[in-house]
């Protein structure tokens with residue numbers, strides 16, 4: 001067995017073992033305690049990684065990984081959603097099998113800490129930002145419940161959820177510490193709110209705070225910048241830098257290739273096609289710059305000139321006057337007036353928590369308070385004269401809330417990727433048989449918008465839940481388009497996609513809307529990803545701040 005191991009280790013074709021492998025304990029649980037381990041945070045020396053239960057001759061997930069993180073270095077794991085970046089994080093969490101197992105474990109410095117800290121399960125924390133409640137299994141959940149009266153089971157406040165998780169992890173927390181960290185993450189005003197009331201960006205920052213309070217030694221953060229507005233992105237990176245410098249905890253970021261690397265990151269582990277290349281940041285900078293998404297705008301054009309360049313929109317699709325939304329004494333939207341016409345592209349802007357999702361839920365009829373607005377006309381009729389499902393067939397909708405809530409069953413009752421797209425015809429969340437004509441619509445959209453590797457149908461025949469995050473988002477975008485609805489509401493529609501998918505989708509959306517004359521409401525904190533050019537007068541802006549809207 002040992003000769004076979006070392007053959008695999010040196011990258012030679014592995015020989016089938018005479019005796020099956022015994023299932024090794026999590027490799028990072030093997031400890032030695034030499035003093036030299038103190039300065040080695042992570043070590044994966046010349047090894048191959050297999051899924052648990054798999055071994056040579058199965059192909060490894062990663063071959064020839066050779067990676068050391070020394071104390072004081074700041075690393076980012078960079079890769080697209082399909083690169084295996086998530087698998088590499090899973091390796092660090094002990095979910096895969098490392099051959100040969102690294103002596104001293106994956107995190108050698110842990111062996112030099114007090115006993116209770118030596119177990120990686122207590123010391124290595126991971127924030128994955130999957131906000132889907134685990135208790136819901138694979139079924140769809142009603143994300144619009146958040147807009148109504150808070151149900152008993154959803155009453156848990158942010159503060160209590162933080163304390164509960166810290167206690168579960170055996171970390172005593174001081175009230176002062178909770179407040180101090182909450183303040184640094186701009187969450188202190190929200191501590192008394194029920195968790196369900198938090199916006200997407202607020203929820204993501206709360207996930208970071210929750211893990212920090214468990215006092216890990218190393219914190220892995222998977223794409224922590226997604227869904228955050230520019231100011232909160234900068235604040236979070238500053239906080240993470242300070243924490244990393246004090247090792248409270250050490251931070252390991254996982255980023256997309258198109259994300260700018262924070263200044264304080266010194267090293268990169270670049271993941272692609274089963275390989276992990278590691279080294280100082282400078283070695284990768286040129287390669288990574290090719291992935292950056294650049295704004296199509298040119299700049300330097302006056303607002304007046306931009307307004308002159310604008311074409312008049314067509315018929316009025318949405319007309320709202322004096323829309324107000326409040327939860328008890330908390331006013332989220334104040335006196336909003338907004339008219340959307342066919343053929344217009346709108347960029348809905350505003351910081352995390354400014355009310356963008358709430359405004360969209362009024363427009364899609366999901367918000368219960370949409371029924372009681374004095375002047376809310378959608379597609380020519382007052383909101384209350386629409387059945388919600390019929391109303392939503394006029395709106396192609398993608399959002400982080402929909403992404404989280406979409407059913408993800410595996411096994412019996414699983415939706416395939418193609419089924420997930422097909423649910424868009426009737427705006428449902430469960431399987432519906434499709435006509436031959438509907439199959440053709442899907443084929444045409446897949447051909448125009450999806451990567452060439454989807455052409456043979458194999459990717460879309462897999463369960464939706466088994467696709468990677470970027471592939472799932474693309475399915476939901478295709479789902480939003482199948483009906484050719486007159487209005488598209490696209491909220492963080494590129495989340496999880498790699499830069500090639502983003503480039504293809506931007507090109508496609510431009511021509512799709514030019515030909516079809518749809519109106520679009522675009523929401524993204526990454527302005528450079530916007531497919532339309534502000535300078536050419538193609539986009540209008542509605543900006544929310546303190547509950548009020550400014551239109552330009």
Ligand SMILES: Nc1ncnc2c1ncn2[C@@H]1O[C@H](COP(=O)(O)OP(=O)(O)OP(=O)(O)O)[C@@H](O)[C@H]1O
Nearest residue numbers: 197199200201202327332352353354355356357358
């Ligand atoms: N049930 C509720 N009770 C009290 N406040 C609520 C409730 N639901 C939402 N809010 C508050 O409404 C505000 C607007 O939330 P919304 O989700 O619309 O923000 P957003 O602009 O979409 O943010 P993000 O960019 O983070 O997605 C938030 O501050 C949120 O805490």
